[in-house]
Amino acid sequence: MVAINEGWLRPEAVIALRNIPELRAWTVDRVHLRIGAGVTWTELLGAELARASPGLAQAARTVGSPQIRNAGTIGGNIGTASPAGDALPVLAALDATVELASTDGTRQLRFEQLVIGPKQTALEPRELITAVLVPVASGPQEYLKVGVRNAMVIAVASLALVVHSPPQRITVGLGSVGPVPLRAPDAEGWLAERLDWTNAGPRLDDPADLITFGDLVAAEAQPIDDHRSNASYRRHAIGLLAARALRRATGPRAGAP
Amino acid sequence: MSDELVLRVNGEDHAIVGGWLGESLLNVLRDQLALLAAKPGCEQGECGSCSVLLDGELVCSCLVMAAAAAGAEITTLEGLQPADPGELDDVQRAFVDEGAVQCGYCTPGLIVAVHSLLADDPDPDRLAVAEALSGNLCRCTGYGRVFAAVERAVEVRAAR
Numbered sequence: 001m002v003a004i005n006e007g008w009l010r011p012e013a014v015i016a017l018r019n020i021p022e023l024r025a026w027t028v029d030r031v032h033l034r035i036g037a038g039v040t041w042t043e044l045l046g047a048e049l050a051r052a053s054p055g056l057a058q059a060a061r062t063v064g065s066p067q068i069r070n071a072g073t074i075g076g077n078i079g080t081a082s083p084a085g086d087a088l089p090v091l092a093a094l095d096a097t098v099e100l101a102s103t104d105g106t107r108q109l110r111f112e113q114l115v116i117g118p119k120q121t122a123l124e125p126r127e128l129i130t131a132v133l134v135p136v137a138s139g140p141q142e143y144l145k146v147g148v149r150n151a152m153v154i155a156v157a158s159l160a161l162v163v164h165s166p167p168q169r170i171t172v173g174l175g176s177v178g179p180v181p182l183r184a185p186d187a188e189g190w191l192a193e194r195l196d197w198t199n200a201g202p203r204l205d206d207p208a209d210l211i212t213f214g215d216l217v218a219a220e221a222q223p224i225d226d227h228r229s230n231a232s233y234r235r236h237a238i239g240l241l242a243a244r245a246l247r248r249a250t251g252p253r254a255g256a257p
Numbered sequence: 258m259s260d261e262l263v264l265r266v267n268g269e270d271h272a273i274v275g276g277w278l279g280e281s282l283l284n285v286l287r288d289q290l291a292l293l294a295a296k297p298g299c300e301q302g303e304c305g306s307c308s309v310l311l312d313g314e315l316v317c318s319c320l321v322m323a324a325a326a327a328g329a330e331i332t333t334l335e336g337l338q339p340a341d342p343g344e345l346d347d348v349q350r351a352f353v354d355e356g357a358v359q360c361g362y363c364t365p366g367l368i369v370a371v372h373s374l375l376a377d378d379p380d381p382d383r384l385a386v387a388e389a390l391s392g393n394l395c396r397c398t399g400y401g402r403v404f405a406a407v408e409r410a411v412e413v414r415a416a417r
Binding site for chain 1: 278279280281300301302303305308311314315316317319320321322324325326327328329370373388389391392393
């Protein structure tokens, strides 16, 4: 819409998706969450969705302003494929699947196969994102974002950390530090060896592991210099966010024994 | 945009003719319906001067395609204030009484945002007010008077 207001785009046809209830619906069972592409950030913040997907809800809370959260949708965020898209690190960490439809039928693509470059997707012409499929939360989730202020800000660096249980593992998704949302497989693999899952885990025995994990995540980032920040700050920030998210996810929790 | 587009604004249906494809709701409200409360500021969703309610939800009308607003109940500030143009609604009155207006360009958007906030939360704390108004930029007031105006509107409504 900004591109149209500025005169950079002159569409020959438009299709308004706002009034298609199927796109705006979401369904959840014990393990699967299917979120229609037209579900807004505000709706992701609703109690039931936030319980099923706390990482997406936390990401939604950092988006723009009430005005933007009421209008912006998760499908729009995926289709835009901005390296800074707030939902994208969460979807990467959740190994999300995206559902696509066209007049030729429907298909599913893994999120990492859909978002293939900065603002580039593997969508075919005339293909529409209809929904995104993610697992229901089975452990703590964190979304952390660095920007110049709290409201109305595009991420300089952002990170999602997801605790899966079962199977017991922790994954991370990195935003604004690469051409696409990244995972950090080396850091995730190292962490898997360090976590203690007994007694309502995960726990880390050695607090120094938080720093090491942050360093490993930072090493796997691919940040660049641009008008919003520079590569060295982004690398520093993403490591800090990783350590902080891991501390929160492995620290003492209310209700835990 | 086809001749068929009908927008329901402030409780009345309006046939929109002569718009262009992809035109924003903001443009249509101002240029075709002469509803001038929503202001063009940044036209990229940053400033909130063009705030309206779409099915009761606060949005930037610059970011809503007019075609996408068909079938929705659109409410502008004109639809929130009393029909008599000489009268003010309670939020507008609170802004005047607290001096929360300087140049005034952002004010209509702020007032719509405050209406939206108070409809959901009649007694917001300061953090809730700050978050609710985080999408409305004001370069004049420093927001102190705006917070005071919201507090006054809350008190006036509570005493009613």
